Amino acid sequence: MKILMATAYEYPHIGGLSTHVTTLKAGLEARGHEVDVLSFSNIQPVVRKLYAQGPSFVINKIKKGQGILWTHRVRQNCLKSLIMKNKHKNYDIVNAQDPFSTLAAVEAGLPVVSTVHGYATFESISKGSMIEGSPEAKKFQETEIKAYTSTRKIVTVDQRLRDYVKNVSGVEGLAIRNFIDIHSFKPDKNRKNELRVQYDVSVDEHVLFVPRRLVKKNGVIYPALALPAVLEKYPNTRLIYAGNGNQMPEIKKIVEEHGLEEKVTLLGDVPHEKVKDYFALADVVIVPSIHSAGVEEATSISALEAMGSGTPLIACAVGGLKEIVNPGVDGLLIEEQNVEQMSDAIIKLLDHPDEGAEMAKKARLKIEQQYSHIAAAEKYEEVYIEALK
Missing domain, CATH: 3.40.50.2000 (Glycogen Phosphorylase B;)
Structure with missing residues (x-):
């Protein structure tokens, strides 16, 4: 099977999502599959800085939450273009790692399975990037729900996330708990x-x-x-x-x-x-x-x-x-x-x-x-x- 892992965030980066992708890729390849990764890091640096990241910072200073919505729209559109350019590789399926890469792959016309790593809207609120109950937070969650209802299958990394997805979108997911490369992380x-x-x-x-x-x-x-x-x-x-x-x-x-x-x-x-x-x-x-x-x-x-x-x-x-x-x-x-x-x-x-x-x-x-x-x-x-x- 030819599998594309996709994320609207940088890869690799410091954090659990990046580790998950790297480790799952290794496991799938060990089982004989061909796996590629496309991420926001594959977008030209000038586009990332001038179109997504820079304006987002300024806009968020003017109205908290608006900049976050901006950067995620840009990330989604950039990733969609990137996936379209790589459609000739004839991937069997895309495993999207966030709501925005899910929507990018769906719009590119490829079959998508989505992995849910966290509570996207609430995490943005927790980080102070947007205000709880604001129109921006509502819009962010609407996008999140659209991703859950557009994908073919949802995998969550624990049972609570599975329940969360069901509660906000009505979609039944499958919980597959996180994992590690047992050959790399071992007693030393x-x-x-x-x-x-x-x-x-x-x-x-x-x-x-x-x-x-x-x-x-x-x-x-x-x-x-x-x-x-x-x-x-x-x-x-x-x-x-x-x-x-x-x-x-x-x-x-x-x-x-x-x-x-x-x-x-x-x-x-x-x-x-x-x-x-x-x-x-x-x-x-x-x-x-x-x-x-x-x-x-x-x-x-x-x-x-x-x-x-x-x-x-x-x-x-x-x-x-x-x-x-x-x-x-x-x-x-x-x-x-x-x-x-x-x-x-x-x-x-x-x-x-x-x-x-x-x-x-x-x-x-x-x-x-x-x-x-x-x-x-x-x-x-x-x-x-x-x-x-």
């Missing part, structure tokens, strides 16, 4: 000290790792708030963030207020292939997601990668995280935004490293059995075949 603890030297991290420190985009729904301020209590018992502890976003200034403010400058490392965006090194050199991984403007974590790829990498995980009990973590068995779940519970959970894992190692071992086994990219590719293949009937 024998290189822990070597990697710490390579990345200028002390071999004597207790390392806490937060592999998240620095946005509100990811709850990234809470590990920094929990750190002072951890340092009282374990003063030789370092908190490392890998990610960027609008919460960076807030984290820096917390760091400054608590005098944590020597204990917190903000790496910014880290290439995905290097993130696995930080999993290997860390003692604890934290995925501190929260509810924000109706948005909750799906089946977090960051959490799955942590569980596949042999490092014990602390996650907040929201969204898909509650599905993938069996608390006390293959990770720890805590109440969202609860700083005391987070510091207590970190201290527990530092107090009892053998228990953490046992949880990490069971987490790896779960990933191999339930979250393999090869198994997920087989499920997607079945959806494609059904969509083409």
Whole structure:
């Protein structure tokens, strides 16, 4: 089968959608399919900057939400043109990764299966890009619903998203939870000290790792708030963030207020292939997601990668995280935004490293059995075949 993965966003980029596409592509190719990717990154840079991104920023300053509508219309139209130019490759199906690439492929006349990664409208509201209840938010959701009702099949990355799509559009989707490349993200603890030297991290420190985009729904301020209590018992502890976003200034403010400058490392965006090194050199991984403007974590790829990498995980009990973590068995779940519970959970894992190692071992086994990219590719293949009937 010839499959086209399409997204109206940049690819590759830092984030779960990009990781999903790369990993699913690898799984499908391993099963003998031919897979291409078309994205907004394939559009000429001058068009991206001058036609989509620049005007969007200015327009959104004038009327919040209008710029977001503008850039997504441009992205959709650009992607449609790109798909039309590539129709000669005779793709059997397009797997669209967002509402705008869905509509672009539909308008280009190709059969489409859509993967829903999140709550598009609510996520824009959560990021502060548009105002809840505004005409712009209503228009954005109308576009979202049009995509759901236009595609042949919908796959969502967790059950809650499946319910959301059904509630807003009446369309019944299929939940296929996120997955990881189990051959790439695997335990590598024998290189822990070597990697710490390579990345200028002390071999004597207790390392806490937060592999998240620095946005509100990811709850990234809470590990920094929990750190002072951890340092009282374990003063030789370092908190490392890998990610960027609008919460960076807030984290820096917390760091400054608590005098944590020597204990917190903000790496910014880290290439995905290097993130696995930080999993290997860390003692604890934290995925501190929260509810924000109706948005909750799906089946977090960051959490799955942590569980596949042999490092014990602390996650907040929201969204898909509650599905993938069996608390006390293959990770720890805590109440969202609860700083005391987070510091207590970190201290527990530092107090009892053998228990953490046992949880990490069971987490790896779960990933191999339930979250393999090869198994997920087989499920997607079945959806494609059904969509083409």
